[in-house]
């Protein structure tokens with residue numbers, strides 16, 4: 001089936017009525033992409049930044065409402081300080097370069113993670129760009145930075161424990177909906193599709209709570225080689241899956257998840 005979205009983008013074989021609302025990506029393989037070419041790792045990350053730009057553009061063209069990218073994990077702090085510094089510089093450069101494109105395309109930039117651990121200049125850039133794109137209502141692009149799924153769950157638990165200590169929440173009132181509201185970005189729906197590049201079949205501490213019912217797609221391609229066509233292929237594969245959410249028949253994701261969270265999660 002061929003469909004054309006409101007912006008006139010033609011996407012062969014994609015059912016534009018059944019697109020994932022939220023796509024999350026573990027962008028892996030930058031280092032190996034560079035090594036295979038005898039290049040320094042940072043050039044792999046630079047090529048990875050281009051793949052970020054392409055993927056965001058493709059999602060926006062299709063009308064996908066949320067894209068979340070694992071840009072720097074909590075565990076990445078244990079990389080050599082030189083590589084961390086280069087990644088932070090690249091992030092600043094990317095934000096500066098892309099801000100006008102984000103604004104023009106009404107894309108809102110957001111971030112999740114222990115953001116206070118980022119270098120102050122990066123954090124200032126991030127806050128600036130988040131403010132300047134805050135009116136974007138066509139797509140939300142979220143960067144996971146200094147992010148770990150276990151750390152997010154721990155941070156939510158600490159906040160809830162504090163509320164219990166203050167007598168503002170009763171322990172019996174803690175359910176999935178309340179817990180979800182204390183995650184970093186509760187208003188984002190859960191990802192429908194989680195893509196990982198470079199062939200590794202791991203979750204690597206990404207969105208542990210939110211991916212309960214996400215469809216997983218692993219491609220052997222390194223992230224810098226990931227193209228718009230690769231994205232379309234992942235969506236085609238997603239559209240062939242039966243999403244049952246623990247039931248015996250395929251379920252409407254909106255219905256299936258409405259009992260488990262209050263944040264409008266779509267499965």
Ligand code: FPP
Nearest residue numbers: 027028029030031032045048049071091094
């Ligand atoms: C994993 O590849 C990727 C990262 C640790 C960082 C991801 C960063 C980018 C895609 C570029 C910058 C991002 C933005 C948003 C501008 P790896 O280094 O672990 O690769 P390897 O497993 O092959 O060594």
